[in-house]
Amino acid sequence: MFQLRTDLALEAREIYQEEKNEEIPGVAIDNEEIGDVIVTRVEVLDDEGAQIIGKPRGKYITLESASLRKADADFKDEMSKLLAKELKAILPKKNNIKVLVVGLGNWDVTPDALGPKVVSKVFVTRHLFKLYNKEDDVDVSEVSAISPGVMGTTGLETSEVVKGIVENSRPDIVIVVDALASRKMERVNSTIQISTTGITPGSGLGNKRKALDEGNLGVPVIAIGVPTVVDAATLTSDTIERVIDAFSRQAKVGSQFYNMLKELREEEKYDLIREILEPYSANIIVTPKEVDEIIVNLSQIIANGINIAVHPGIDLKDVNRYIH
Amino acid sequence: MFQLRTDLALEAREIYQEEKNEEIPGVAIDNEEIGDVIVTRVEVLDDEGAQIIGKPRGKYITLESASLRKADADFKDEMSKLLAKELKAILPKKNNIKVLVVGLGNWDVTPDALGPKVVSKVFVTRHLFKLYNKEDDVDVSEVSAISPGVMGTTGLETSEVVKGIVENSRPDIVIVVDALASRKMERVNSTIQISTTGITPGSGLGNKRKALDEGNLGVPVIAIGVPTVVDAATLTSDTIERVIDAFSRQAKVGSQFYNMLKELREEEKYDLIREILEPYSANIIVTPKEVDEIIVNLSQIIANGINIAVHPGIDLKDVNRYIH
């Protein structure tokens, strides 16, 4: 419970940089500012980089903007377009691509419902292709979408469910959408991460264990995630760090006090966190009060981004007005 | 749209009897009254019977009681126990049976949400068996449960989804729960049908096409269903029949009028039904106004029945109080 979790490659890199003051070897970084949005493209190039950053080799693209939390319709459209562009760049280059969208998470736990909510807004066509016995179409791709639920309510490992569906419906690619955890409150609901490596075990809010990745599913897996909570333990730990920093700035370097601050062991910090949070003895999360509304907005942005990226003849006007 | 649909073997037999005044050859019937409940066990014994009744060979048990629509807690308990007893009689006789419960239907369309609502109340344990690496337990069986959604929203044939999950999670048996259509308003929400033959194509409210049966899934399939609606076309057709009957009773046998009544062709009846319902041009259903509440009660009864039948150490007290 007191482990500091992050599902963002961006933050994993940040943690390394804060400690070592250097870039991670084997990891390439590219930054771009597009209007109000910071696009960061992290690529884990080799096994050393993967080991250090704690994420598999592949691409991790984050779109960051504090405006994501607001309901401004024009900005939402911009984000959908940006997301669609980044998605297209990593989708297989073929016509009539067959896509399965998988929404992870629990519909009944608000900050975990991002995946199921996106699935409910994806423009699904596969049954029409089957009904009319079509193989291809100029305007729409063959898209299916499912929310397999979470292990605690189905009793099934999510990867088993998705693997079975992939084997029987044979998509070219799987797009997995999930709620993530961040280590910083400022990234909550303001960051969309796209990656080519699927969802790695232990991530997200839930208890998913086997990876949803190409190795397990047999087809490429793109993951889209948004951190929707911070662990209470993370917030508590961050606060402790800040207090120590504040005192350190006031203490004379080398003084007994300064040394004491610097020597506060991880163990003692953990004892403090435990003392503060343990009485509750459950998964405690930090989240904005209006999380319900924010998840609705985010799911619209992501579903629209997917709809535009996968269907060649669908643009923003369509997704905003004709698809519900 | 104007086809008179029934998913109940009981009604299929009734239709035959009304026309022929005899029992269907190759079909055995057994009746029992238990308190307020009529239990009818129809067994389709051979192919001739199957052809006539329009249902595959196997057992069809119906529990009928008008009290099912009311929320009386004691009666609900009685029904759960009765259902559990009938279920146990057709479940494979083995210890530590592995069960997958599948809830068909659309969570967002009230009279079609019976299956998903049952799934949400089934006591699921499979993940605990996996977590603790157990093979068997004295009190609970290994149970998983999923609602795969409907083709119109997932783009996936339901049988593909369930087949994939069966192949990857390897249950001994699948229990499928679905909302059915009845041809008589009096059976709506007052009848539970259990069958050993799975769900046959074209049944239910939705657009399921491939059967969820042993042939397709590779393991035995028990189906549990409740008629939750009557087609508006069925109600209209019934009304026409009753009007003709009423006039016939008043007309002299052999009179021109009597003959006209008797000769009203099917075609003309259909023209009438079309004239009445066609302006709406959609699936029109007849349902009690309080269907939301009734579906909640029915899903509780069925989930409890399943919980008692499959878990050896769980009884009514447990399901009512400790499982939610």
Next chain:
Amino acid sequence: MFQLRTDLALEAREIYQEEKNEEIPGVAIDNEEIGDVIVTRVEVLDDEGAQIIGKPRGKYITLESASLRKADADFKDEMSKLLAKELKAILPKKNNIKVLVVGLGNWDVTPDALGPKVVSKVFVTRHLFKLYNKEDDVDVSEVSAISPGVMGTTGLETSEVVKGIVENSRPDIVIVVDALASRKMERVNSTIQISTTGITPGSGLGNKRKALDEGNLGVPVIAIGVPTVVDAATLTSDTIERVIDAFSRQAKVGSQFYNMLKELREEEKYDLIREILEPYSANIIVTPKEVDEIIVNLSQIIANGINIAVHPGIDLKDVNRYIH
């Protein structure tokens, strides 16, 4: 239960015309076709007209179009604009009008949830006027909105609740939104009725008894309603009529048969309806299967119509994109 209900002035007039083959005295009618939409303005001018049509003196405007049931975004916009125009014509002519929108009906019974769903989409501003201590604004009026629930779940007469709120919040006008009953399937979800007379007792799906009108509330009341169901008894009765009509067309005028058909007493018809529906012994309604989705669309159209009509500076672009 077997009373043929209609909440539409249009249908009340139709019934009279069918029987008498003449226009109702004291009732003025005006028709207009605007694109795909038929606008009918019925005005009950005097007490005689009110008595015959069974509705109080005042204006009843219906917008009818089968396209209302479909999700075409452009058509929805057209309807919102048309509705706004008709609403504006009957709203008090004053700046900075204070409006209370009341959504009648039960959120948990789908076809009855129209009112609460509209309320959830109305652009509410009254608290901001209070917060900033403003009396007027160029762009927005002072609008509040509430769904008081239904008597069966609150124990409170709806008119008591609304009267209390009106007395304490002092709006200039109340707009009441409710689901209605129609006598014809073809009008279900295809007709919006606006009236200046409030909601009369006994209307709607529920058990509302005291009128929500100017007499009871002390301020003018505009009612907006859509028939979302037909009573099963109405459908059954209609079917009986059609069967009799069909036979009548085939029988020789003056024959014994013809006379029998013509003489079928109301009482006998009711016996028939009772025989068909009574086994169920509950409120049975006829409704399209996709009623959930249709109610969402209708509530959007009506909420947008209200938003445009009451806020001087808000147009369609705003309601579609910035108000959720």
Next chain:
Amino acid sequence: MFQLRTDLALEAREIYQEEKNEEIPGVAIDNEEIGDVIVTRVEVLDDEGAQIIGKPRGKYITLESASLRKADADFKDEMSKLLAKELKAILPKKNNIKVLVVGLGNWDVTPDALGPKVVSKVFVTRHLFKLYNKEDDVDVSEVSAISPGVMGTTGLETSEVVKGIVENSRPDIVIVVDALASRKMERVNSTIQISTTGITPGSGLGNKRKALDEGNLGVPVIAIGVPTVVDAATLTSDTIERVIDAFSRQAKVGSQFYNMLKELREEEKYDLIREILEPYSANIIVTPKEVDEIIVNLSQIIANGINIAVHPGIDLKDVNRYIH
């Protein structure tokens, strides 16, 4: 935003005691342990006590138990009985009492939905008294219940709405149920507070401003509340305190370091909190991940407690089995 909020009289007293090491003058305290539950009865006796504790004169009873967060059915029953007993002790002593239950909060924001969820489970009878024109009944009292929504979605001050309903429906007493804020994570979802003073301005999660109390409503008001969240600012502030305490224990009294710790001004603490939380710029709350399920359980306990306390002929067996 950074104000440390508590709605619990218990905590207000605790804060005073921590600072002053004495009991608040004019405040009487009584403790009792009943099984797993600690019952604390705080009575604010005079104006001095009211001023210091920051709560009006009256009784504040808290039932505390960590078991409240778990779904054990037997414990839930015990709590309902305890709650009913404490409620009965402060309800007016008269037969056929008329009760209005008001559920404050926003149905759509999970930790704020406690009030509306309790209302949906209260056994409502007022309409039946009116329907049968009864004045009294041996088994049930005249109970009504409403969830007036929150100002942000209705535009109406909650007190205006409730006042109007009280004036028009004339109950003897109002019971208000609301979600509260606590200053300690350990009290979240483990404490029920009952008070005779209504809900004071600024409490709860929302933006309620005018008190729902006897002064405003004209009838006595009992408030029932459960802290369902902790402000993120409170958790952060607590953490800072604990860090300082930890260092203080290690520093020599009188040393420069010790003095620096003691002298850390409130202002600097606030700067720290702001630095940590401000990037998010919204209401941030700390809550258990499973808050949805916990709120369901708590609302059942409270609704049952009210049902038993107000209806003379209803006991636990009834509320658990016959009332939904």
